Amino acid sequence: MTDFDITSQTMDGIGPHGTKVGLLRVLGPAHVWALGVGIVLVGEYMGWNFAVGKGGAYAALIACWFAGILYSCVAMIDSEVTSTVASAGGQYTQAKHIIGPLMAFNVGLYLVFAYTMLEAANAITAGYLFSVVASMTGHEEALDQRPFIILVIMFLAWLNYRGVLATLTFNLVITAIAFLAIIVLFLSTTGVIGTGMMEHAALFEGHELPYGWIGVLAAMHFGLWFYLGIEGTTQAAEEVRSPARALPFGTLAGIMTLLIAATLTWYVCSGVLPWEFLGDGVNGSVAPLFDTARLSGSNALVWLLGFGTLFATLASANGCINDASRAWFAMGRDKYLPGWFGAVHPKYRTPYRAIVFLVPIALIFALGAPLDQVITFSILSGLLGYTFMPLNIILFRRKWPLETIKRGYEHPFHPVPAITLLTLCGVTFFAVFLGYGTQLVAMIGFYIVVSLWFHFWRYRFVNRGAQFTMPWPKPRGY
Amino acid sequence: MAHYQPPRQGKASQLFDVLVLVVLTFGALFVPLWMGMAGAAKSVSTPVANPTWETLGQTEAQSAKYEALGFTPETAHDLILARFDYSFSITALLTMIAVILLYYVLILRFSEVEYREVISEKFGE
Numbered sequence: 001m002t003d004f005d006i007t008s009q010t011m012d013g014i015g016p017h018g019t020k021v022g023l024l025r026v027l028g029p030a031h032v033w034a035l036g037v038g039i040v041l042v043g044e045y046m047g048w049n050f051a052v053g054k055g056g057a058y059a060a061l062i063a064c065w066f067a068g069i070l071y072s073c074v075a076m077i078d079s080e081v082t083s084t085v086a087s088a089g090g091q092y093t094q095a096k097h098i099i100g101p102l103m104a105f106n107v108g109l110y111l112v113f114a115y116t117m118l119e120a121a122n123a124i125t126a127g128y129l130f131s132v133v134a135s136m137t138g139h140e141e142a143l144d145q146r147p148f149i150i151l152v153i154m155f156l157a158w159l160n161y162r163g164v165l166a167t168l169t170f171n172l173v174i175t176a177i178a179f180l181a182i183i184v185l186f187l188s189t190t191g192v193i194g195t196g197m198m199e200h201a202a203l204f205e206g207h208e209l210p211y212g213w214i215g216v217l218a219a220m221h222f223g224l225w226f227y228l229g230i231e232g233t234t235q236a237a238e239e240v241r242s243p244a245r246a247l248p249f250g251t252l253a254g255i256m257t258l259l260i261a262a263t264l265t266w267y268v269c270s271g272v273l274p275w276e277f278l279g280d281g282v283n284g285s286v287a288p289l290f291d292t293a294r295l296s297g298s299n300a301l302v303w304l305l306g307f308g309t310l311f312a313t314l315a316s317a318n319g320c321i322n323d324a325s326r327a328w329f330a331m332g333r334d335k336y337l338p339g340w341f342g343a344v345h346p347k348y349r350t351p352y353r354a355i356v357f358l359v360p361i362a363l364i365f366a367l368g369a370p371l372d373q374v375i376t377f378s379i380l381s382g383l384l385g386y387t388f389m390p391l392n393i394i395l396f397r398r399k400w401p402l403e404t405i406k407r408g409y410e411h412p413f414h415p416v417p418a419i420t421l422l423t424l425c426g427v428t429f430f431a432v433f434l435g436y437g438t439q440l441v442a443m444i445g446f447y448i449v450v451s452l453w454f455h456f457w458r459y460r461f462v463n464r465g466a467q468f469t470m471p472w473p474k475p476r477g478y
Numbered sequence: 479m480a481h482y483q484p485p486r487q488g489k490a491s492q493l494f495d496v497l498v499l500v501v502l503t504f505g506a507l508f509v510p511l512w513m514g515m516a517g518a519a520k521s522v523s524t525p526v527a528n529p530t531w532e533t534l535g536q537t538e539a540q541s542a543k544y545e546a547l548g549f550t551p552e553t554a555h556d557l558i559l560a561r562f563d564y565s566f567s568i569t570a571l572l573t574m575i576a577v578i579l580l581y582y583v584l585i586l587r588f589s590e591v592e593y594r595e596v597i598s599e600k601f602g603e
Contacts, residue, residue, distance in 0.1 A: 053520075054562065100589025101596065113503070202539035214564050274536075274543045276558045280520075284557055295546055335484065337499075338492035361500070369507060377507055387582075433574050434564050438510045441574060444581050446506035450499065451581075455588045458495060464482045465599030474601040478594065 023088060024349040026165045027240045032233050032250025034172035035322065037257050038315035039118070039229035041178050044258075044265040045312040046125045046281065047375055049288045051222035053279025054435065055215025057200075057270040058208055060279075062216050063223025064266055066424060068259050071227040073421035074386055075255040076411035077393045079248035082234040083408030085470065086243035088351075089330030090234030090323070091385060091392070096334070097470050098396050101462065103388065105336050105454045106447055110385040111235075111327040116358055117378035118229060119320035120366035122313040123149040124374065128286050129310055149366050152317060157359045160321045163348045164239050171318050174311035179261060181308030185289060186264045189272065189296055197296060198271035207275050220424075220431040225375065226262040228382050229316070230254050232323040244408025268292055282372065321355060321362075328354040335461045336454070376436050380443050383432070387425045390418035399475035481599060520560035529555045 051060040078091070087093045092111060096104035127145030134143040159167050187193045209215060233251040240246040269278055269288040272295050277284040285291045293305035329351030332341025345352040365374055394415060402410060411417060432440050487495075526533050529551040531541035536558065544554050 099586070100591075100593030102585050102592055103589040106585055199539055199543075202537065203543065205537055205540075206535060211562070211564065218562070218564060272543070273547075274540050276560075277544070277547060277549075277554075280557055280560075291547070295543070335487075338487065338495055340489075340492055357496075361503075364504070365507070369511065373507065373511060391586075429574075429578065430571075433571065434566065435562060437566075437570060437574060439507075441577055442506050442510045444577050446502055448581055448584060450502055451585050451588065453498065453502075455592070459592065461484045461487050463484055464596050468596050468600045475597060478597045478601075 023238045023344060023351070024164060025239055025241050027168060027236055027246070028242075029240075029246040029249045029253070030172055031165075031168040032236055032240060032246050033254050033257070034168055034175050034315075035236055035319050036230045036233040036251055036254035037179070038171040038175040039115075039232050039319035039323065040227055040254075040258055040316070041175055041261060042122055042125070042312040042316035043225045043228060044182060044261050045178070045289050045309045046287050047121065047225040047371075048222060048262070048265065049269065049278050049285055050225070050281045050372060050375070051219040051279075052270070052275050053281070053284075054211075054222060054431075055217075055219035056207055056210045057204055057266075057275045057278070059211070059216040059219040060223065060270070061266050063219035064226050064262050066220060066427075067223035067226055068262065070224070070386065070421060070424040070428070071230055071258070072255055073417040073424075074231050074389060075251050076417050077389050077421065078231050078234055079251050079409045080407055080411045081393060081396055082237055082247050082251075083244050084405055085234075086237045086240075087330070087469065088235065088238040088326045090237065090327065091231065091388070092327050092330055093237075094234075094392055094396075095388065096467060097472070098392055098399065099388075101336070101459060101467070102451055102455055105331070105458075106451060107385060107388055108327050108331045108336065109447070109450065110381045110388075111232075112324045112358070114378050114381035114385065115229070115232065115320040115324035115327075116362050117365060117374050117381065119153065119317045119324065119362045120369070121371060121374045121378065122317035122320065123152045123362070123366040124371050125287065126152045126310060126313045126317070129290075129306065129313070132287075132290075133306065146367060150363060152314065153321075153359060153362050153366065156314065156318045156321050157355055159318065160325065160355050161345070161348065161350060161352050164236075164322070164350060167318060167322060168236075171315045175315045178308045178312040178315060179257065181304050181311075182261055182264055182268075182289065185293060185296075185301060185305055186268050188298065188301055189268050189292065198268075200271045203271070203274055210275070214434070217427065218431050218434045220428045221379065221435060222375075224379050224382065224428060226265075227255070227258050228379060229319070229323075230258060231382075231385065232319060235323040235326040238326075248409035265289060272296075282370070286371075321358070324358050325351050325354040328358060334467045335463065336458065339461075373439070376432070376439055377443070380432065380436075380440060383425060383428055384443075384447070386421060387429075390415075390422040390425075393418050399477065400472060401476070404476075405472055482595075520562055522556055522559045523561065524559070526555065526559065534558045 051063050081094045085094050092108035095107040127149040130148045131143040131145050189197050269292050272292045287309050290305045290309050293301040331337045341354050343353050
């Protein structure tokens with residue numbers, strides 16, 4: 001056993017002196033839950049319904065559950081590894097210690113792009129929501145959504161700049177409201193409270209599987225959207241008071257919350273909205289829960305779900321700024337990117353340069369690309385990250401077996417979750433290929449080019465041994 | 479192993495590195511968009527002239543929902559009939575698999591070389 005103790009401020013593996021200097025350790029398990037669920041819950045409010053368009057309502061449900069299995073594996077694997085790696089950067093830092101620098105560089109970019117694209121998608125949805133509210137309250141001309149998109153991104157970046165505790169406490173409150181809104185909609189439309197309005201059988205008649213079973217495979221692409229981002233809980237590793245307890249607890253509670261929210265969302269939306277309308281997130285239902293509330297005839301539900309959608313988009317964008325900036329900061333600190341990004345604000349103790357730098361990137365994508373393309377870019381980055389995780393846990397267990405490093409959490413049935421995750425990633429790659437093969441190849445091409453750039457140019461600026469910051473024993477086999 | 483001393487990077491060089499990454503990122507997303515190769519657009523293969531809810535394949539319950547949403551058979555025509563085309567060529571599928579495998583082989587091999595250097599410097603030979 002090593003003298004490594006993740007619960008100690010002086011022996012938790014963050015450099016030779018622990019985390020006494022650096023980002024502030026102020027977060028608890030509830031903040032970790034809010035970070036994970038806050039990023040993802042917007043997936044229930046918009047985006048998941050593209051899965052209905054890809055294969056029909058039943059296909060979306062099957063995709064929802066298989067994606068749920070995929071993310072349960074992600075949460076279990078992530079909880080084990082991150083409960084031993086209490087450092088900002090999440091999976092980037094894991095890859096750096098377990099697989100190697102180039103893999104870490106790629107994983108860092110997956111994280112930054114997945115979260116920045118998701119942030120852009122959230123800002124687009126918030127802009128759309130403001131335009132709907134404007135038309136519902138009597139504004140006759142089409143509202144210019146761009147000022148609202150810019151305002152959302154700028155305000156949340158400012159909040160992140162000012163401090164992590166306020167940022168994630170804000171997330172905790174608005175995420176809880178958004179989750180409760182889904183519960184209230186479910187209770188109100190299914191007959192538990194008031195009159196039920198579910199018509200699944202009538203709405204599915206003649207359209208059970210409109211594309212056959214290949215539609216089920218295709219639906220896996222957007223099935224990921226129900227849960228994409230839950231792995232972001234690991235980004236808080238350097239800012240939680242007790243990483244060994246808070247990270248597994250927050251992450252696993254988060255995935256359970258999302259499994260419930262995703263199933264309820266599918267149930268209420270598919271029981272009220274026709275599948276062709278529900279499945280078209282551009283010309284049909286941009287915000288399906290909100291549209292379901294509109295058909296309920298209850299003004300209270302319309303306002304509740306309107307605020308729920310707005311809060312979910314804000315919480316998600318907020319969490320995305322938090323996570324993308326931590327990953328960018330961590331890479332800057334290790335000189336994988338210019339070291340200028342590795343600075344911590346002297347007063348607010350946040351990675352302020354990384355936060356500010358990513359603002360214009362998010363704005364360009366939010367203002368210049370269609371929603372489904374932005375979502376696909378985010379999903380592809382996430383998918384590449386999930387494919388890395390099985391390799392990561394298999395190598396982690398092989399290089400540091402259970403008796404060599406104390407884990408805050410040990411995931412059961414290893415290597416079954418890793419193999420399941422890898423298989424489901426393969427299925428999802430095929431699903432993406434069915435609709436967005438060009439983007440997939442373009443994106444892999446991008447990662448190949450930047451990998452060569454990193455290996456042959458950028459890596460010369462990186463300190464070799466110093467980047468290994470965990471006080472672990474030498475890995476087996478080296 | 480001798481301790482590796484990385485060179486100091488000037489500000490202009492740091493800025494150039496960031497610009498390279500930003501340009502490549504925008505290229506990866508926007509080039510397919512500009513070339514019109516992005517995404518799977520839905521299309522209506524057999525349009526229906528003078529559509530009614532029945533000719534659009536909608537039952538009474540389904541058409542009632544569309545009407546509640548403010549649609550008529552004419553305005554809902556494209557929304558209801560547009561479909562994705564999931565046909566693909568085996569060559570394209572094999573190309574995609576080869577590209578993904580090449581990518582992972584590349585990063586795992588290069589990572590391993592770099593990792594051995596890290597472990598060697600951290601723990602000694």
